[in-house]
Amino acid sequence: MRIGIVGAGTAGLTTAWLLSGSHQIVLLEERGSPGGNARTVSARTAAGTCCPDLGVHEVSDRFPLWSRLLRAAGFGPDDLLPVPASRTLRHGDGARPYLVGPHTVREDRHREVILGPAWEALNHLFREASRWEDEDLDGEVTVEEAADWPALPGALRNDVIHALPASVFGCGTHDVAGLAARGAGGFFAGPPASTSEAALTQNVRGGTQQLALALVDQLRTTEVHLRAQLRRLRRDGDRFTLVETSGRTHSVDAVVFATPADAAALALRSLGGCGRLRAILDSFTYQELVYAAHLDPFGMPRDRRHWSTTNVTVHDGWSETTTWYGPGHDTDMFVSQITHRGARPGRQVAQTSFRTPLPTPAAHRARRRLRQCQGEGGLYFAGAYTGALDSQEAAVASALDVARRLTRTGPRLEQLTARQGDSSP
Template identity: 85%
Template sequence: MRIGIAGAGTAGLTTAWLLSGSHEIVLLEERGTPGGDARTVSVGTGAGTVCPDLGVHEVSDQFPLWSRLMRAAGLGPDDLLSVPASRTLRHSGDARPYLVSPHTVREDRHREVILGPAWEALNRLFLEASRWEEEDLDGEITVEEAADWPTLPGALRDDVIHALPASVFGCGIREVPGLAARGVGGFFARPEPSTSEAAPTQNVRGGTQKLALALIDQLRTTEVHLRARLHRLDRDGDRFTMTETSGRTHSVDAVVFATPAHAAAAALRSLGGSSRLRAILDSFTYQELVYAAHLDPFGMPQERRHWSTTNVTVHDGWSETTTWYGPGHGADVFVSQITHRGPQPGREVARTSFRTPLPTPAAHRARRRLTQCQGEGGLYFVGAYTRALGSQEAAVASALDVARRLARPGPRLRQLTVR
């Protein structure tokens, strides 16, 4: 078979990697580089070169499928860097934060930890999120319906409980109660309260786009076309014609959409009989996010002793983060969400934008309906939005599901499924 794949993010590249060798693949990517939401930039500093990620930056060797894919692509434990998962929360304009969580196993004596009621609220979020995961709540149940905060003041709900999910998904703080508890829970679940020592997260040395480039290098029987957005899809007898915005066409037997739902819906407008699919895809709500990498401490607390790896600023009903690369990478390089902020970084080195799906009950219903449509008429859909928890692990899992439908068991399928 000749299979067309639209999108070279984690899901699209994993699908191509799994199918290459057993099928002919045509892979179209709108951007000039592969990786999707994994967008790495190289920044020179006095301490050397740092490669921050403007999108996905945290990974985990606790993700079994992602870890197996990384190993299969030739990356190993030495390619992962442990980074402390500390947080600072503050109101815009306030000199003193209302939360500075523990930073490392051996706390920097120059750093001030601020706990109190905000710390208790943070731990309450972790415990509630764990309960939502353990009970496997239906995706129709919202945070407001599932949550149990009987003694938590409203201010702490906005400043901690709702501010953290808002910073992850890019929505307004007041929108968080209407999100699906199951979709929010996966990002914050922690079975035990936080201790005085912050658990580390992990970065990929050289940036998360490193995995995308490694997968590209291992593709066989695959045509890769960059700066090639799928503009329209038409039926041609039993086959499809994929047309790029440039006008170039590709004839294929099946199509895998590894693009966001809204981009897939746009490409399907030209395909007769696709109205039901487009209605499903249009049910996913997206939030526009803008990120900037910079060298000045924009978005950071005024005093260095309050700096954390993740610094959340609450302002005007929004909650936006600045990630400091110092703790793991040894240099003052920062990546900030700047979608709703008035002031901008003073020493910006790169900027990009994303559209990220919100985990709403409507998205859950759409995801369930989309699963029922997989493979109908030769059309398939992969990506984190096809799973309850939007993560790199979910993207790999979605690719694996579709590859199983399209190919017989082979060495690469076994590499991801056999422990």
């Protein structure tokens, strides 16, 4: 078969990688480089060159499929940097943080840890998120309906429990209560945090976009077209014709949309007879997030003793993060969400935006209906929005699902479904 894949993010590239060699692939990407939400920039710092990620940046043992993909693409332990998952939370007025979690076991003697009620609220979020996951809550149950919060002051619920999911999804802190509990809590499920050291995550040395480039290099029987935007999709008998904005055309037997749901819905407008599919895809709601990489400590606490890997600023009903690349990378490079902030970094080196799907009950219903439509009429859908959690793991899982529908077996399918050595490449 000749298969057209629209979108060269994690889902599209993984689908192409799994199917290449057994099918002819045409891969279209409207941007000038592959990777989707994996966007790495390079900048000179006082310590040398640093390659921060403006989007996806963590490798975690909670993402075994993505870890297997890294390993299969040739990444080993030396390609990963351990980074402490420390957190600081503060208000936007620059006041003293109300939470500074532990950093490493060899804590810098000048660092000040601030725990107290905010720390208790944080750990309760971890426990509740784990309960929602263990009980396999239906995706239509909201945070407000599922949560069993302790008797916390309203400020703590807003500034800790709601602030963390809001910073991930880009919604207002007041919107978190209406999100699906499993989707909103998925990034926080786990045991209570230690008071002596932060848990470790990992960064890909050189940035996560290195994985996208490695997958492209390993594609076989695949045509990759960058800066190739799909303008129209036409059905020609039992086949499809992909028409780019440049006028170039590609004839294929099946189409995989590895784009955001609303972009897929827009592409289907030209096909006809897809009203039901378009209605399903239109049920996903997206939030735009703007990120900047910068060299000044914008978004950081005034006192360096309070700096963490992840620094959350709660302001005006929003919650936005600044990631410090000092831990693990040993340099003062920062990546900040700047969607709703009034000020901007003073030494900005790059800026980009992402659109993230909100984990709403309506999105859960749409995912369930979309699964029933997979493959109908030769149309398939891949991407993080097809899973309960908007993550690189969900993107890889969706690619694996589509590949299994299009080919029965293959060495690369077996590499991703193997059960050995899940936790790291």
